[in-house]
Amino acid sequence: MINVLVVEDDPMVAQLHEHYLSQIKGFQLCDIANNGDAALKLLSKKIYDLLILDIFMPTMDGLQLLAKIRENAYDLDVIIVSAANDKDKIKQALRLGAVDYIIKPFEFERFNLALNNYLKRYHIVEEQSIIEQADLDQTIIRREEQLVVSLPKGLDKNTLATVWQCICGIEGMFTTEEVAGKVGISRVSIRKYLEFLKSLRLLKLDLHRGSVGRPVYKYLCLDKQSDVLRAYIQ
Secondary structure: OOOEEEOOOOOHHHHHHHHHHHOOOEEEEEEEEOOOHHHHHHHHOOOOOOEEEEEOOOOOOOOOOHHHHHHOOOOOOOEEEEEEOOOOHHHHHHHOOOOOEEEEEOHHHHHHHHHHHHHHHHHHHHHHHOOOOOHHHHOOOOOHHOOOOOOOOOOOHHHHHHHHHHHOOOOOOOOOHHHHHOOOOOHHHHHHHHHHHHHHHHHHHEEEOOOOOOOEEEEEEEEOOOOHHHHHHO
């Protein structure tokens, strides 16, 4: 299990990290720090494998924190998740040893790719005393086809394929109940699949006001021709 420390001053983004991490196998969120000083205190007391780090923070920004982490020789890897997209900050982060850089705003798919690629590299390096060139190439050479993706916990690729096939056969907006009835699984389970598809920007959710009764939430498929699911269901 990869022990993770999140350093993020925006509570909503920190909550998003927590939610996304709970969906990816092999990772455990241990602590959240809202500034660099709090992060250094945690690092002096506890051991983490991975730090998910923002750059724009008050007092001590993420790059200053990353420099201090390297000065103190803390043994952990760092993935930057930040709105900073200028080349100087990106170059500095990479030179300080960040293993990946995600630019906000980001979606689950990119976050999932980054963490699964990291997990694969972690196991290769930690579990093998002698490492072959081919193994290193699979994680160091960043090719899309080499990135490993996984579904959130509790989702099944065959069921996902069935749900997507069902959605592609529906014209216009639809409810959770409609898809649950067609697929033959519970509304609670279907909702998890629909929310995952929404995180990939394949669906959107709107409040639909009917002529009678309470308003209901309905989904709309945004791109039935997208191949983004291929990596998850192949």
